[in-house]
Amino acid sequence: MNKLIPGIAALGLCFVYPSIANSQQITRFEHQDDTYYHQNLNSKGVARYQYKIPANTFGVFTLKNSSGRSDFDIFVYDSSNGKLLYKKDKLGTQTELVVTQLFTENKDVIIKVVNYGSQTSRYKLYANYVNPATKFLIAVAGVPFCNPERNDKTSSRIFTSLSSILQGKDVGGVAKDVLINEVTMEMRNQFGYGCTGEFMVNWGVSIFKGFLRNY
Incomplete structure (x- = not known):
């Protein structure tokens, strides 16, 4: 049953906010210290994650280019309305860091990772918050x-x-x-x-x- 939830969420967002979601699955980022999600992403490939930033904290998203190839970028959207909140789309293979504003209430966000390079490469995505x-x-x-x-x-x-x-x-x-x-x-x-x-x-x-x- 748990495996069905991200897929259902992604399907719903497909109709409401096509700019941030399509038929691809949205993975819920389960918060735990020092954990990360990683995968090999094809050229022009997209991966999406959902993460809850607790109230009165800064959301912190770190995208590391594990393979040292290609060009990964990160975009953060408000999951309630699809609004783009933050993006890091610098050229190159260096680490991308996004720090959100201090939200006064819990905030669910969608994190989109895009491989803008010309070859399949591997990334690591960390999601944390600072109180x-x-x-x-x-x-x-x-x-x-x-x-x-x-x-x-x-x-x-x-x-x-x-x-x-x-x-x-x-x-x-x-x-x-x-x-x-x-x-x-x-x-x-x-x-x-x-x-x-x-x-x-x-x-x-x-x-x-x-x-x-x-x-």
Whole structure:
């Protein structure tokens, strides 16, 4: 019975949102740490997955080119209306990373993987989420002498800064430590070098490392 559900979902989406679904099956991505889906995808082939992003978290989708050949791209759609939310369609074989906005309620999305290359190649798709509230507690533990106040304005500054770093460059091929250093410098510029600054560095870096978990 379980094997029939993705097929039924795909058939329904075929009639409602033909731009993101056809007769191909949509696989439900069952969330578990360090798991991934993989397959060999023919040239111009398409694979689709459905994933639930929990409320108050960032969805994180990492597409790795296992074979080092061809050109895989990733597209993320709202499963309720078929709207394209995010895409990473850079040329080349480097890792593609998509980080969503912070959704205030559970969000079901469709992830589409496309092989735009000229030959059959293998990919790995990781789907995770990052909870900034959990990372906040980790940051507090890292700076026990500091008692920072968490509020929406400060959180928004953190999230905006991290988003600008991700959106400001093609992260494919950039070393993790380089990206972490950039986050650290940005947090220092935003919040200084005192108690609050130290905490914000820890919090920002902790969130960003969550984004890069499978990068």
